[in-house]
Amino acid sequence: MTGDASVRAAILGTGGVAHLHARTIAGLGDVTLVAVADSSEERARAFAGEHGSPDVLADLPSMLAGAAPDVVHLCTPPAGHAEQAALAFAAGADVIVEKPPANSLAELDTMLRAGEVAGRRLAVVFQQRSGSAVRHIRGLLQAGALGRPLVAQCDTLWRRGADYYAVPWRGTWAEEGGGPTVGLAVHQLDLLAHLLGQWSEADGRFWRLAHDIEMEDVSQGTVVFESGAIATMTTTTLAARESSRLRIDTELATIELEHLYGHTHADWRITPASGVDPAVVSGWALPDLEERSGHDALLGEAYRAIADGAPLPAVFADPARALEIVTAMHRAATAGRSVRRAELSDPALRGPLHAPVEVP
Ligand SMILES: NC(=O)c1ccc[n+]([C@@H]2O[C@H](COP(=O)([O-])OP(=O)(O)OC[C@H]3O[C@@H](n4cnc5c(N)ncnc54)[C@H](O)[C@@H]3O)[C@@H](O)[C@H]2O)c1
Structure with a gap:
């Protein structure tokens, strides 16, 4: 300063x-x-x-x-x-x-x-990581309060038209660097990985159904986390009703989030499995004081650390994780098999994204 x-x-x-x-x-x-x-x-x-x-x-x-x-x-x-x-x-x-x-x-x-x-x-x-709901739910997951995470879904179902791709840097591997899986779904994927922690293996497939671009307008992937949790991921820019969705089923509860570009407490739901003690469930309630997700919350945290001369807070940790997972999805589509995280230490796999895009 x-x-x-x-x-x-x-x-x-x-x-x-x-x-x-x-x-x-x-x-x-x-x-x-x-x-x-x-x-x-x-x-x-x-x-x-x-x-x-x-x-x-x-x-x-x-x-x-x-x-x-x-x-x-x-x-x-x-x-x-x-x-x-x-x-x-x-x-x-x-x-x-x-x-x-x-x-x-x-x-x-x-x-x-x-x-x-x-x-x-x-x-x-990665502003979807910010806000009081994510902080609270991540804390519950890390403390084991919801039991082991088992199955997850991570969907980015958005709509983008020709006007969006008319911007010169969009729509090509060379300029944009990848399709909506890295450009748009990376938000939800980053949030999923912020909640579930380290991943171990991923695969992916990419299709182009409608847009006049080099990359995909639909993709699907599977991500295995070190905890053993399995997540499936669907991304598209062809959805009529747009939605960003996350669902995590743990041993004790189903966590659901549905929103579009930013979430509030009202967008989250935690449903207990039958038989879970109501006293335990009441401990899961989101805090009364709400901080909504978004640039304000995230950049506020960055500037507080910068003003104090302190390291960046935990909300900025693991900046590479979502990009690693998308990279593994691309390499897996090329190789025709799933890719383990350890394989990405090979410099040959850390270069630009590229994957075969299927046109049915
Ligand atoms: N976090 C979010 O929610 C979010 C939302 C939208 C975009 N983004 C990201 O923000 C970035 C920009 O996206 P955008 O939608 O604002 O794009 P944009 O095309 O609207 O704006 C980019 C601007 O950068 C300028 N520019 C390009 N190269 C430059 C250079 N070398 N020097 C100076 N200016 C240059 C362009 O003229 C343009 O004004 C991308 O990485 C995008 O993925 C993030």
Whole structure:
């Protein structure tokens, strides 16, 4: 951090998601958005006009040199994240990067190493992990209060039209880096893995039914967790009624979440198995004080750690896990067999995502 009391934040990439970052920064109180940059100067200027008139700079190097930010938010397409993070770290800034953090595990390895070398933090925005409901339910699962997790379903059933894929960086392996399984379902998958912990094996299949893109618009996968829990996952961008769903059946209860882009307590349900003592069940109730999931909750936690000079809190742990699982799904589709987590230590499997996409 620089000398003044307020943390200096800067945003690279002023498209859709950057507005959530700017609004969150404005609500944090002791953080000031000092600069923005975008490869479209016009978009950056309009954005700055909406969000307190930070300086508009031409690109990341001039933003780092001209604004000396303490924290750089990378709200750019994933293909640029690794190089941009390295520049920001080298300039002494912490980095908050949008999901997916990189287009490959190898790139994410490089980002994490660059942060370590520079002594700076890399916070990945998986905001579905945030909020009081997840904190509470994860605590119950980790304490064994709901018994062993057994079976899970993780579904991202969204709808995206041709307008969504008209954006130049979407729809190609080279630019977007993968289809909706890594681009959209990674939120639900990350939440599932945040709740269930380390995974051991995964497989996947990918199909294209309707969109004019290189990647899938439907995928299915199976993930085996170290606990022995088995999860199935369905992803599509062709759903008429959109829904994000998670269901975990444990020995003592069924945990269900249904929402779209962010959840509140009302979106969660815990149903006890018959015969579970009501006194035990009452201990599962969500806390009275609700913090809803979202960028506000997640970035708030990051900035509290940054202001205190503390390591990032546990909500940011394991930033690679969901990307590992999607990578294993891709490698499994190519190999025609499931892939174990240990196999991903092979550098040849940590490169860009790519999978055969079936067209029925
Ligand atoms: N967490 C979430 O809920 C969420 C939601 C949407 C998008 N995202 C993620 O945020 C990122 C951006 O997505 P988006 O929907 O905002 O995309 P977008 O296309 O709306 O915005 C990206 C912006 O980055 C700019 N840009 C591209 N390359 C640049 C560069 N090298 N230097 C400066 N500017 C550059 C583009 O001009 C554009 O304005 C992606 O990684 C996406 O997956 C996350």
